Amino acid sequence: MRNARVKTCSGRFERPRPPECALPPPEPFQGLRERGGGAVITDVVTEGGARQGGRAPRAEVALKTVGADPRSPERVRRTLEQALVFAGASCAAGYAPGADGLLCLVDSVGVPRTLYGLRETYPPDGGSPAAVAVRTGRPVRLGPGELAGCAESRRMAAAEVHLTALPVRGGCLVAVAERPFDAEDRACLELVADALTWPAPRTAPPEQVPGDGFALAMDTGRVEAGERLLDLFGLRRERFDGRVETLLGLAVPEDLPALMSVVEADHMSLGDRELEFRVIGPAGTPRWLRLRGRLAPAEAGRPARLVGTIADAAAGRPEVTDVARVQRLAAALSTAGTVRDVSHAVVSALRAPLRADRIALAEVEGDRLVVTVLDPPYPESWPELWRLEWRGEWPDAPMRSLPTLAAVLREGRVRIWSAGAAPRPAPGESGEDDLGGLEPALGELGPGGLAVLPLAAAGRTVGACLVGWNAPHDFGPDERALLTASAALAGQALTRAHAFDAEHELVGMLQRQLLPRSLPRLPGGEAVARYLPATAGLEVGGDWYDVIPLPDNHVALVIGDVQGHSAAAATLMGQMRTALRAYSTEGHPPDVVVAHANRLLLELETDLFVTCVYVDVDMESGTAWCVRAGHPPPVLRHPDGSTETVDDDGGPPLGVLPQAEFPMTPLRLRAGTVVALTTDGLVESSASSLDEGYERLRAALAGADAAHLDLVADTVLADAHRGDDVALLLLRYDGMSVRPLREGWTVWRVPEAARHARRFLRRTLRRWGVAEDDMDAALLAVSELVTNALVHTDGQVRLDITLLGPRLRLAVTDTSPRTPTKPTGLGWEATGGRGIVLVEAVSEVWGTVPVSGGKQVWCELRLG
Structure with a gap:
């Protein structure tokens, strides 16, 4: 027998001798051997016969001659022993369905099964290899790597172990070896599985527990509990699922380690145990209980159990000490x-x-x-x-x-x-002696x-x-x-x-300073935001949000999350919020804004990464572009109440890849559509998956009244788990009742460029129905703005005209980042420098903003 070892009393591992019935006899010879005064049939094989052919034919011959009643326990044991001889298994165990529906151990041979973590029973709906093989009807083969991640193998010895589970007539054969099973080994195991027959199931009388008693099966975690015991835990019989985890879940977390030392078989020893612990009652107040129990060894048809009673600690004695x-x-x-x-x-x-x-x-x-x-x-x-x-x-x-x-x-x-x-x-206190x-x-x-x-x-x-x-x-x-x-x-x-x-309080103040104090008023829409810090811990979170007004009635919605909870994460959050706002106001498209932020984060040489969602919404047309960088996707609530998750491809988190791409996803918003951006603290937790979190979010959005956006935010956050920070940003797109008129033109660099600009402006204003008397100031302002751009800059110059009601906006964009300044003093003999002075004189307001690769100088006039 190869690779089958047992530990001797000296501590060394030695290979056990093959069992007496392991080798096939040369037909028709059989031998007899005396055991305890009786004759027992044994199998004998010659050396030459053992070398004839492969192992599978010899295993088939041996399995036909194991003898004993086909449904006797002795027959099962002798059949399992063939897996040790012909398949090189270190341990083999057979499991058959029991009276209570569990997979129960019939017998095991070889190295003691407890060294490999094989239990006495397995629930058929569990994740053990035996249960999976029975449910699927297919073999399950696991190597050391798979076994390390299997919850059922947590008690397995730290060695290179290979396991095979084969389905057998409602049960299964489990074989373990310290080397991989090759093709011939597998063939022999299949022969052993085909030869297995199960004896009549062993039944045990049902467990009888008193009203305050319990009986816990140590291998499956199933527990029988009395009525008074369930009352102490605040449970009703019809609501109790029979799992010990349900009872442990009601205990105060600080008392769980002591309880686990009792209910875990690894830590339990024979003898009586007594323990006081607390449970949270239906009213939310803790209650002290006393457990008294002992470990009952395994019996026929019944695994090892922890049996005992649980009583009210206060009622157990007249007065608590x-x-x-x-x-x-x-x-x-x-x-x-x-x-x-x-x-x-x-x-x-x-x-x-x-x-x-x-x-x-x-x-x-x-x-x-x-x-x-x-x-x-x-x-x-x-x-x-x-x-x-x-x-x-x-x-x-x-x-x-x-x-x-x-x-x-x-x-x-x-x-x-x-x-x-x-x-x-x-003593020594003055002024107190006269107190009566x-x-x-x-x-x-x-x-x-x-x-x-x-x-x-x-x-x-x-x-x-x-x-x-x-x-x-x-x-x-x-x-x-x-x-x-x-x-x-x-x-x-x-x-x-x-x-x-x-x-x-200091942490809260810092968090409030890093987030926007208020959200801007938006044309054609409304935005609300919420931030909930985590209920556990004091460290500052890295969640943030922002609403950035942009030119031409655009608005940028940003929400993000910095890895970790620390002062470093909060500092980085402030830097990224500032950077995204700066890149947005420069006029870059959304993908360029996020790419610039990614490059900046890499240059900061921090170990943290950042996830974010950036949505640029055109409040005039209802179109939007969305860019994701490793962040949970937005959710749209349409006017009819239906919801949609914008789960298109996005880029990686910021600060991970230098040459990352951030694709843009187009969105179409109708009047009444709500855009919801959130961080993972709302949709993901240890108790639920991301998909379940999004289902709750979509259900909350669908059931809320979008006309009251504050109530929508409160509804969404009502069931937040608060194990992590939560940021929520909502935008309701209503559409603009009055849309501005727009026109643009690239200025030609010719000597008469200012005249051509005035002619373009006059034609545009006439087409829009502006009276001739209202055009003079606008023509003077556009002439000065265009002339300044052509004289003081190189490259392309563009003129944009916007009319909204009586307000006319003129904007000239060039490729120079230098901002024009108004001269402090001009003499009568000066031949230049009056352009900005004239623009200021004829307009209500003027200014300049940086744009991608240059600047934009603008002014607004009131017509009529």
Whole structure:
């Protein structure tokens, strides 16, 4: 037998001896051998016979002479042994359908199957090689690479292992070797599979569990649960699918590692186990449960199981110990991120267990107490002096109005007063000796008992927690220790949360500064945008959007995402937004704008890449051009409510390839069409695929009223997962009710070019119905603009005329980037320099903008 090894007690791997029945006998000879006093038929073969022909004919002969009842377990074992001899397998296992529908192990031979991660049972609808072979009816052959990515092989030894699974009469044969199976090996395995017959299925009585009990199959994860147990998890019987993952999904994430150490067979050992953990109830509040269980070994027809009970931890004993309360408070504070979260955690951990009537938590800011949480939150539940300071959500009072409290905070130790007791000042405190009792603001807070807990961290007092009782309250030693321990935990958490709040505010301010403060008003349309930062973490995201007004009633919509979440990503986001805006206003087409941004990003020598979508929309005609650079595509919502994903080919992300191409996709917009651009945080998450995210987005757009674009944005973001930043940009194209008249002409470079320009302007204005009396100022302005371009620049000069209502716009484009300047002073003897002065005099406004390879000088006049 080749490549079949077993580990001996010395730790070395040795090849096992072939089984007695492995070799085919020379017909008609058979031998007898004594085993335990009985005669057992064995197979014998001569050396010469073993060398005759290939392995497949000899395997066929051996399989015909294995003996035993065709449906007996002994017959299965002897048949499987032939896979070790003739196919060179290290391990062979047979699986047959069981009474419960699972693929159950019938027998295995060779190297122990557990070394290769072969389980006792497999669900028929799972992804194991055995299940796939049975479902498809085809062999499954996996090498080391495929097995490394197979979830069923996570317990397999770190070696070069090859696996073959062959379907066999509703079950399968699984063979494993430490070398590839060649063609002759495969032929022998197929012969073994054809010879396998399954014994009668072993059945086990159904599992009986008590109301609070469970039985978990360690290999399949199927669990039988009692009714009371399901009630503790907040599940109804008809809604429970029998999977252990469903129960684990209700546990608090911080408690999952301890739970997995119990339910994972890799970590479970024989013996009893006990564990307390928390689950999130239907109301969203955590609940402590106690698990008691033991590992039951495999029985006939039943795999190894974890059996036990789960009970309410509070109901399991009359009173939860103070140590448990401190543990629960520490667990709650570990996940509290903000000051408000810390305050609520302290209130939840102390008020109900201590049966207090009221509890307040406040931060110390200078000489004032700033209350963060009061429970109960109603003014009438608190002393009258507190209500007088109730200016906002909570009262806010100076420390001098509560001298006893100020003294306790300076002392830094927990102070407790029973009913009717007078406070004693801390040693060395002046001005406190004459106190005969608590001041009313504190005395009315806890007439039956009062505890003041200074919350200290890093050597200073950062806040205070006040707990009051109406009825007389006795403070035992354990309760005093609980208050002291809680104060220390809360102080540290409060300091951490305060820093979190400050950093979160700084991050939010930085993000707001990098995004547009407002969107421009658009001719013939409306745009709205939303940005939602991720709910987890403090790092700045790289999502951004922009709406860029362009000449001739064009508008550019841009949305993008920088790789990662960091200050570097935010900085790069600001650079890319500025670059795209600059290239757009220069008049480049969309593909050139994105290509320039790609080249700029490569020159910045950053390790980050950027994805974006750029859409240039002509608000007059409703045509648009879209360019994608590795970003999720836009979605169009048509006026009839139908939706369309513009998923044409795009280019790679920016900053990846120096010579990348970014193809343009034409879009046709009708009045009422909504263009939706978003980042991947809205349409993709760990819980759903990109296709599922787009289905939700399209459904939200189809069901919303496009007339109210703000409501559309709110609807789209209603179910955002918020595991990542989300940016959303919506444009509704309405169409322009009045379209401007346009005409353009390339100016000839001839001595009489200014006269030809005036003649072209006059003919155009006449055709548009402009009166002759309104043309003089326009003719003078175009003459000066054209003359300046021809005299001071080289290359092509173009004149563009636009009329919208009574406003006439004249624009002259040339190839020089130099901007004309108005002279500061002109003498009467000067022969030039008056062109811009005359343009300014006859027009309402004038200016210059850079365009691709030059500039454009323009002016606007009001006719009539």
